[in-house]
Structure formats: structure tokens, C-alpha cells
Amino acid sequence: MNTTVIAEVKILPMGTGQPGVSHLIADCVSLLDGAKDITWQVTPMATVIEGPLERILELAAKMHELPFSKGVQRVVTSINIDDRRDKKITMNGKVKAVEEKLGEAGKA
Amino acid sequence: MNTTVIAEVKILPMGTGQPGVSHLIADCVSLLDGAKDITWQVTPMATVIEGPLERILELAAKMHELPFSKGVQRVVTSINIDDRRDKKITMNGKVKAVEEKLGEAGKA
Amino acid sequence: MNTTVIAEVKILPMGTGQPGVSHLIADCVSLLDGAKDITWQVTPMATVIEGPLERILELAAKMHELPFSKGVQRVVTSINIDDRRDKKITMNGKVKAVEEKLGEAGKA
Amino acid sequence: MNTTVIAEVKILPMGTGQPGVSHLIADCVSLLDGAKDITWQVTPMATVIEGPLERILELAAKMHELPFSKGVQRVVTSINIDDRRDKKITMNGKVKAVEEKLGEAGKA
Numbered sequence: 001m002n003t004t005v006i007a008e009v010k011i012l013p014m015g016t017g018q019p020g021v022s023h024l025i026a027d028c029v030s031l032l033d034g035a036k037d038i039t040w041q042v043t044p045m046a047t048v049i050e051g052p053l054e055r056i057l058e059l060a061a062k063m064h065e066l067p068f069s070k071g072v073q074r075v076v077t078s079i080n081i082d083d084r085r086d087k088k089i090t091m092n093g094k095v096k097a098v099e100e101k102l103g104e105a106g107k108a
Numbered sequence: 109m110n111t112t113v114i115a116e117v118k119i120l121p122m123g124t125g126q127p128g129v130s131h132l133i134a135d136c137v138s139l140l141d142g143a144k145d146i147t148w149q150v151t152p153m154a155t156v157i158e159g160p161l162e163r164i165l166e167l168a169a170k171m172h173e174l175p176f177s178k179g180v181q182r183v184v185t186s187i188n189i190d191d192r193r194d195k196k197i198t199m200n201g202k203v204k205a206v207e208e209k210l211g212e213a214g215k216a
Numbered sequence: 217m218n219t220t221v222i223a224e225v226k227i228l229p230m231g232t233g234q235p236g237v238s239h240l241i242a243d244c245v246s247l248l249d250g251a252k253d254i255t256w257q258v259t260p261m262a263t264v265i266e267g268p269l270e271r272i273l274e275l276a277a278k279m280h281e282l283p284f285s286k287g288v289q290r291v292v293t294s295i296n297i298d299d300r301r302d303k304k305i306t307m308n309g310k311v312k313a314v315e316e317k318l319g320e321a322g323k324a
Numbered sequence: 325m326n327t328t329v330i331a332e333v334k335i336l337p338m339g340t341g342q343p344g345v346s347h348l349i350a351d352c353v354s355l356l357d358g359a360k361d362i363t364w365q366v367t368p369m370a371t372v373i374e375g376p377l378e379r380i381l382e383l384a385a386k387m388h389e390l391p392f393s394k395g396v397q398r399v400v401t402s403i404n405i406d407d408r409r410d411k412k413i414t415m416n417g418k419v420k421a422v423e424e425k426l427g428e429a430g431k432a
Contacts, residue, residue, distance in 0.1 A: 008369040010404075012292060017233035019290035019410050022418070026425030033426075042422050043367040044415040045332040045404060050368075053172070057165045064161070064189060074192040074235035076228060078294075080334075080369060081172060084182040086343050091368040094346070098366050101350030102357075116261040118296075120400060125341035127302050127398035130310070134317030141318075150314050151259040152266075152307040153224040153296060182343035184336060186402075188226075188261060194235050199260040202238070206258050209242030210249075269388070273381045280377070280405060289410040297388060300398040 005083040006091055007056045008046040013067040014074040024070060028063040035059060041091060046078075050091045053081065113191040114199055115164045116154040121175040122182040132178060136171040143167060149199060154186075158199045161189065221299040222307055223272045224262040229283040230290040240286060244279040251275060257307060262294075266307045269297065329407040330415055331380045332370040337391040338398035348394060352387040359383060365415060370402075374415045377405065 013024045029047055032040045038051030038059070047063075049056050057079070064077040082089070121132045137155055140148045146159030146167070155171075157164050165187070172185040190197070229240045245263055248256045254267030254275070263279075265272050273295070280293040298305070337348045353371055356364045362375030362383065371387075373380050381403070388401040406413070 006368050012228060012230065014228065014230065014237070015233060015235040016231055019231040019408050020421075021230070022421035023425050026422050026428075029422060029426055041368075042419050042426075043369075044330050044365075044372050044374075044418040045367075045370070045406060048368050053169060057169060061161060061165060064191065068191075068193060073194040074190075077189045077191070079187040079189075081185045081187075082182075082369060083172065083176075083185070084343050085176055086181040094368040095366050097344075097346035098350050098353060101347050102354055102366075104350075114260050120336060120338065122336065122338065122345070123341060123343040124339055127300050127339040128313075129338070130313035131317050134314050134320075137314060137318055149260075150311050150318075151261075152222050152257075152264050152310040153259075153262070153298060156260050158260075190261060192235050202260040203258050205236075205238035206242050206245060209239050210246055210258075212242075269385060273385060277377060277381060280407065284407075284409060290406075290408040293405045293407070295403040295405075297401045297403075298398075299388065299392075299401070301392060302397040 003052070003083065003085060004050060004088060004090070005053045005056065005081055006089060006094060007049050007060070007082070008080040009049060009060045009063060010046045010078040011063055011067065012076040013072040014076055016072060024067050024072065027070065028066050031062050031066065032059060039091065048091055053083065111160070111191065111193060112158060112196060113161045113164065113189050114197060114202060115157050115161075115168070115190070116188040117157060117168045117171060118154045118186040119171055119175065120184040121180040122184055124180060132175050132180065135178065136174045139170050139174065140167060147199065156199055161191065219268070219299065219301060220266060220304060220306070221269045221272065221297055222305060222310060223265050223276070223298070224296040225265060225276045225279060226262045226294040227279055227283065228292040229288040230292055232288060240283050240288065243286065244282045247278050247282065248275060255307065264307055269299065327376070327407065327409060328374060328412060328414070329377045329380065329405050330413060330418060331373050331384070331406070332404040333373060333384045333387060334370045334402040335387055335391065336400040337396040338400055340396060348391050348396065351394065352390045355386050355390065356383060363415065372415055377407065
């Protein structure tokens with residue numbers, strides 16, 4: 001059960017009074033900085049994390065909690081998990097698998 | 109931090125060889141049957157759970173794990189959390205809040 | 217391509233200055249009232265719509281646009297589509313399929 | 325209404341009989357190649373597209389349809405839209421906004 005999964009975490013602080021929330025998102029993401037057992041990257045729509053599922057859920061719960069400590073009263077959080085057991089998957093591997101096939105399709 | 113949240117859990121068993129997966133979903137949902145501290149309901153697209161966030165994440169991880177025990181090799185799971193701290197929210201309360209305002213809009 | 221799909225639409229008006237947004241959601245959902253070719257229901261986390269994909273995307277785009285007309289400056293919308301071509305699916309049928317198997321599992 | 329939005333599209337071909345689906349995802353993504361009015365990038369969990377909402381929904385519907393033409397019988401597709409009207413947003417701009425604030429938080 002301690003296999004590596006790829007997960008996508010989106011934190012949406014609601015009702016803040018202003019459309020921009022990147023300062024809050026940065027605070028959430030900073031919780032991943034130096035965290036053991038995981039690697040992560042920021043994409044335009046989410047933070048993608050690679051690591052053991054339990055660890056990722058624990059960190060996602062902390063990220064979800066953070067905006068409340070800054071006075072936000074409602075947070076909507078999405079966690080999307082991709083867990084494959086027939087072979088090891090990595091964040092880079094998933095992108096490469098699509099891009100390589102995309103290249104082949106383009107040549108055809 | 110032990111407030112009640114509403115969460116939506118979607119389990120997608122991948123690569124099963126057949127489009128129908130409701131038997132696997134039923135197995136996942138049966139893990140909620142009799143679970144303490146939560147209430148839940150099945151909707152056409154997900155299972156909605158009301159309870160403490162930690163408890164829901166723990167149960168969602170078990171639901172996510174179940175299809176692997178039935179031979180499935182890849183599971184994609186989505187967890188969507190709505191957490192509001194200014195007032196208590198419930199599954200029924202959220203639907204009623206929309207339906208009542210919908211009724212008023214209809215009358216206007 | 218004009219098969220019936222089941223879709224879930226979530227509209228999140230951001231930055232409104234208050235955690236509650238059910239009046240805006242009700243306005244969005246009211247656009248479905250009397251809409252041809254579809255049936256729909258409100259769940260605690262989303263609006264579920266059954267109908268042709270093109271029609272649903274058209275309505276979801278209108279729902280997504282509505283909060284801007286009320287002064288909201290940012291809207292995050294999720295559309296989740298389940299499209300099965302081997303047999304007709306319905307909102308009620310999907311819930312029943314899980315609940316019946318859940319009942320059998322319970323008896324076992 | 326013709327503002328630029330950022331959207332994330334995830335195509336999940338179900339029941340294919342094998343856990344890997346990157347060849348199908350590559351086929352879906354290849355539909356974006358050379359498409360007018362949009363820019364896009366592949367992330368580990370999704371394809372992110374920047375452009376007018378109507379155009380993105382049109383392309384997402386085509387991506388969703390593609391696996392059926394390859395014999396897949398069920399496709400679950402998620403479209404997540406971020407639409408901000410107070411200022412122009414771009415895929416890169418969103419990532420930079422978080423990373424810059426992350427850098428500042430790190431220095432503090």
C-alpha cells in the first residue's frame with residue numbers, strides 16, 4: 001500500500017473579497033518545501049505531488065487548513081489521485097509517455 | 109480543526125476490461141456502512157460524505173484501496189472537500205439553501 | 217454522438233467577500249429550469265444534468281457566465297462528464313446500480 | 325464573454341482492459357496541435373489549455389469523443405475552468421504568481 005502515487009491538489013479559498021488568491025496558494029505550497037518522501041511541482045491549475053498516498057493526504061489536509069489561519073472562512077479543496085500498481089509512475093514519466101506518443105502521431 | 113465538512117468521493121477503477129464498474133463502487137461504498145462519525149449518500153456521480161475531514165480522508169483512502177484487492181491495477185480517485193467555518197453546513201442544508209432560493213427566483 | 221451523458225457541474229464564484237454563495241448557485245441552476253432535452257437534480261456538492269453532451273456544455277457555459285453578470289470577477293467551474301456507449305445510463309439508474317449491489321453485499 | 329480562460333482537461337478512457345492509456349491521451353492531445361486561438365501544455369495529470377471558453381469547450385468535446393472512435397465504450401472527462409475578468413491571466417502568469425510569492429515566503 002506504500003506505493004508512489006501522483007496526486008493533484010487544488011486549494012480554493014472562497015469569499016476572500018478579491019479575485020486574486022495566489023498569496024494564499026503560495027502559503028499552502030510552501031508547506032511542501034522540504035517535505036520528506038515527496039516531490040512536487042506547481043502547474044497553472046494545481047500543485048502536483050508524487051509520493052506515498054498517506055503522506056500526500058496528510059500534506060493536502062495541512063494545505064487545506066492553512067487559509068483558515070489567515071482569516072479565510074471557506075475553503076474548497078480538490079485532491080485527484082492517480083495510483084497505478086502494474087508499474088512505477090512518476091510525474092515526468094507521465095508527461096513523457098504522452099509527449100513521445102504525440103511525437104509519433106505527429107510523424108505519422 | 110475537527111469541524112464537519114462535506115466531501116465528495118469518486119473512485120474510478122481503470123483498465124477493468126468492461127465499461128461497468130458499479131459492483132466495484134458498491135464494494136467501496138460498503139466500507140462507509142456503519143462507519144462512525146459520518147453520514148453519507150450516493151449521488152449519480154459520486155458518494156457524498158459529511159463528517160470530520162480526517163475521518164473522511166481515512167475512509168476515502170480505504171475506498172481507493174479496495175479495487176486493488178479485486179485485481180484492478182489502476183485507480184483514479186477524486187476527493188472534493190467543502191469546508192466552511194462561519195456556520196455549520198450539512199448535506200441537506202446545502203441542497204435546501206439552493207432549492208429555497210431557486211423557489212424564490214421562480215416566483216419572482 | 218448525440219447519446220445521453222450524465223454530467224456534474226460545479227460553479228464556484230470566487231472573491232465575493234462572503235463564504236455563502238447559494239444565492240448565486242440558485243441563479244445558475246435556475247437557467248436549467250424548463251430547459252429542453254435535459255433532466256437535472258441538485259446534490260450537496262454539484263448540479264447533475266442528464267442529456268446530450270453538446271446541450272449540457274452549452275448550459276454549463278451559461279451557468280458559468282451568470283455570476284459575472286452579478287458583479288463576481290472570478291468563477292472556477294468544474295464539469296465532470298460520464299459517457300457510456302454500451303448501454304443507456306440515467307442518473308437514477310446509476311444510483312440504483314450501486315444501491316442494489318450494496319444491498320446484496322450487505323446481505324452476504 | 326470572449327475573454328481568455330485557463331482550463332484543465334482530463335480524459336479517462338474506462339474499461340480498456342489495460343491500466344496504461346497514454347496512447348489514447350496522446351491521440352486526444354494531438355487534436356490541439358495547430359488549433360487556432362489556443363495555447364496548451366501537458367501536465368502529469370491533465371492538459372492545460374488557454375484560450376476563449378467556447379473554443380476550449382469545443383475542443384474538449386472533440387478530445388472526449390476521440391477514444392470512442394478507437395473502440396473505447398466509456399469515457400469520463402473532467403473540465404476545470406478558471407475565468408478571471410479583473411485582469412488577464414495566462415498559464416505562465418499563474419505559475420509565476422505562486423512561485424514569486426513562494427520565493428518571498430522562503431526568504432522571510
